[in-house]
Amino acid sequence: MASLVKNGLQQLKSKEFRSYLMSTHFWGPVANWGIPIAAIADISNKPPEIISGKMTLALCFYSAIFMRFAIKVQPRNLLLFACHFTNEAAQITQGCRLINYEYLGGKDAAAAAPAS
DSSP: OHHHHHHHHHHHHSHHHHHHHTSHHHHHHHHHTHHHHHHHHHHHHSOGGGOOHHHHHHHHHHHHHHHHHHHHSSSOOHHHHHHHHHHHHHHHHHHHHHHHHHHSSHHHHHHHSOOO
């Protein structure tokens, strides 16, 4: 166990790791994580009537394209892939909420429910 920790610390101190931390290969995905985090927060905190179908669809296409890019670029950017995979899942969830609200009776059920 001690050797595992020692090897891990040596890896963190390496020139390659410091170089990675100072690259756009790292900071691009880190900055991008705001999009899926906001979408996940909106799933439980925001009502479905404020979801924009056009923006949700655009973000689904955007994340699908960048997931492919993250895998095709050399070296592979798995941090970027994870960010866009998470965003794709969150946007699909938002899209399902919108479809349920607009087309599957959610709007009627919300209108029929007593106001609190």
